[in-house]
Amino acid sequence: xxxxxxxxxxxxxxxxxxxxxxxxxxxxxxxxxxxxxxxxxxxxxxxxxxxxxxxxxxxxxxxxxxxxxxxxxxxxxxxxxxxxxxxxxxxxxxxxxxxxxxxxxxxxxxxxxxxxxxxxxxxxxxxxxxxxxxxxxxxxxxxxxxxxxxxxxxxxxxxxxxxxxxxxxxxxxxxxxxxxxxxxxxxxxxxxxxxxxxxxxxxxxxxxxxxxxxxxxxxxxxxxxxxxxxxxxxxxxxxxxxxxxxxxxx
Amino acid sequence: xxxxxxxxxxxxxxxxxxxxxxxxxxxxxxxxxxxxxxxxxxxxxxxxxxxxxxxxxxxxxxxxxxxxxxxxxxxxxxxxxxxxxxxxxxxxxxxxxxxxxxxxxxxxxxxxxxxxxxxxxxxxxxxxxxxxxxxxxxxxxxxxxxxxxxxxxxxxxxxxxxxxxxxxxxxxxxxxxxxxxxxxxxxxxxxxxxxxxxxx
Numbered sequence: 001x002x003x004x005x006x007x008x009x010x011x012x013x014x015x016x017x018x019x020x021x022x023x024x025x026x027x028x029x030x031x032x033x034x035x036x037x038x039x040x041x042x043x044x045x046x047x048x049x050x051x052x053x054x055x056x057x058x059x060x061x062x063x064x065x066x067x068x069x070x071x072x073x074x075x076x077x078x079x080x081x082x083x084x085x086x087x088x089x090x091x092x093x094x095x096x097x098x099x100x101x102x103x104x105x106x107x108x109x110x111x112x113x114x115x116x117x118x119x120x121x122x123x124x125x126x127x128x129x130x131x132x133x134x135x136x137x138x139x140x141x142x143x144x145x146x147x148x149x150x151x152x153x154x155x156x157x158x159x160x161x162x163x164x165x166x167x168x169x170x171x172x173x174x175x176x177x178x179x180x181x182x183x184x185x186x187x188x189x190x191x192x193x194x195x196x197x198x199x200x201x202x203x204x205x206x207x208x209x210x211x212x213x214x215x216x217x218x219x220x221x222x223x224x225x226x227x228x229x230x231x232x233x234x235x236x237x238x239x240x241x242x243x244x245x246x247x248x249x250x
Numbered sequence: 251x252x253x254x255x256x257x258x259x260x261x262x263x264x265x266x267x268x269x270x271x272x273x274x275x276x277x278x279x280x281x282x283x284x285x286x287x288x289x290x291x292x293x294x295x296x297x298x299x300x301x302x303x304x305x306x307x308x309x310x311x312x313x314x315x316x317x318x319x320x321x322x323x324x325x326x327x328x329x330x331x332x333x334x335x336x337x338x339x340x341x342x343x344x345x346x347x348x349x350x351x352x353x354x355x356x357x358x359x360x361x362x363x364x365x366x367x368x369x370x371x372x373x374x375x376x377x378x379x380x381x382x383x384x385x386x387x388x389x390x391x392x393x394x395x396x397x398x399x400x401x402x403x404x405x406x407x408x409x410x411x412x413x414x415x416x417x418x419x420x421x422x423x424x425x426x427x428x429x430x431x432x433x434x435x436x437x438x439x440x441x442x443x444x445x446x447x448x449x450x
Contacts, residue, residue: 002411003371003390040435045371071267076392076433096263098394098433121297123367123394166367196369219370249371249390 003249004213004241005045005220006234007198008227010035012081013052015061017228030228033068039227040075042234045249047073048101048169048222051081063095070096080128084109089116093124101128101169104142107149107156110163117164126198127160129153132173138186145173154189161193168193169222171201179204179226187216198222206232206240213246252276252446253288255315255328257295257305265294265325268432272442282314289450290320295327299351299397300339302327316344321448322424326395329419329426338397347419347426349402354395354412364412367396374417374429378406381418381425383444389437391417391429398428423450 010017010032017032036047049069051062059082066079079092080101089100106112106127116125130145131138131153138153157168170190172183182202190197196219199212203223212218226232238248254265256278269276269292276292277284285291293315295302306312315322315332324332331343336351343351354366373388382389398415401408407417409428419426425445431438 001373002368005370070263071270074268074271074433074439075435076394076430094263096267098264123296123369167369194365196365219365 001247003247007046007048007220007222008039008044009048009222009224011050011052014058015065033072036073040073043238044234047077049079066095066097086115086119099124099126101126103128107142113160113163113165122164122166125165126167126169127165128169130171130173141173161195167196169198175202181208182212184211184216187212187218191217210244251288252290253285254278255293256280259295259297259302262294264432280309291322293324293328299330299336300341303331303341316346320450323445324426329428332426333399346424347404349399351397351399353397358412368411369394372409374407374409376408381444384440391434391437393429
């Protein structure tokens with residue numbers, strides 16, 4: 001049976017792992033290749049590396065890093081952050097990434113999804129969507145949740161799939177970094193789409209993750225700080241999920 | 251020497267990286283002479299079956315590959331190209347394995363909730379040696395695909411997703427896996443190691 005995936009997310013700035021709370025107050029947590037290898041050996045099903053470098057130099061460092069990750073890590077990994085063109089995606093594919101995520105650039109230019117999917121296949125492109133609730137409506141945001149857009153979450157999510165996104169990585173900016181759990185009803189609605197849904201933002205406990213994988217019908221759960229600070233080690237999490245009857249790779 | 255068939259379907263890197271991790275020496279090539287001389291040949295592949303098949307034909311490899319006598323391993327699309335045909339782009343393939351490749355939804359009446367592509371870790375069953383030597387039943391391997399080969403006499407492992415399909419195939423010196431051993435962690439490393447140990 002297809003297993004639910006547990007995905008540690010590593011935010012990278014200038015080649016180093018960082019994790020921010022609400023994307024601010026960034027703090028360093030370790031070498032990205034070593035940390036990724038540690039998670040892989042602990043049973044992570046996939047890794048996500050997001051480049052949050054602001055500079056050109058930081059971006060070049062990230063591409064080099066992707067090459068080193070590919071050489072070392074024997075599980076799939078996805079990279080994202082600032083991908084704005086087919087060329088950006090191709091450069092990361094050549095460096096060894098299994099998938100790329102597109103976020104703000106796709107909101108600005110939705111045809112980017114079609115172009116990447118046409119060239120490299122839907123399996124290579126993950127639509128990352130950040131949204132927050134405004135007056136009961138889920139509004140898509142960009143720039144780390146700072147900028148609200150005109151787009152509504154469910155409409156945009158469907159559009160990304162129609163344009164060729166092979167998976168959706170959804171983060172509720174209202175929940176991200178709070179450790180209060182995921183908005184499960186929202187995930188259950190996204191789960192009606194014909195592609196896998198990765199739940200991100202808000203995990204604080206094993207219960208939260210179990211809930212989003214069952215009630216929220218998510219295919220995968222992505223988290224950062226609970227893994228980086230060893231609050232919930234991956235083997236402990238997977239055993240606990242297994243005990244609750246959730247199919248995971250042990 | 252191991253030859254990894256380079257026929258312009260992109261992303262040979264993950265296979266190359268896995269071989270480096272296994273400590274194996276290899277060369278990337280589409281040269282028929284080198285392929286005939288190789289101790290082992292790996293046929294990787296991502297993308298679309300009919301265009302991948304066209305690329306093999308352009309290089310004359312459709313005639314070379316079925317005549318190889320060393321151990322040959324096809325991965326994902328590489329394995330699919332070794333079957334009789336693929337529904338994807340209505341491709342006629344190499345005919346090494348006596349089975350057809352069909353879309354995961356083909357033949358299924360209603361499949362609510364069956365997400366395609368099939369992405370992630372799934373279990374393999376009915377494992378046969380030597381490729382799966384040392385691996386327990388229901389080991390997890392990593393999949394990314396929308397098409398799959400029907401079970402047949404050459405099936406040496408199966409997976410269930412919507413329907414049962416061939417997770418791996420073997421006939422004489424030819425082997426194929428629908429999943430990606432190069433991305434399947436320790437289980438994948440064992441499978442690659444077993445392939446590298448096969449006697450000619």
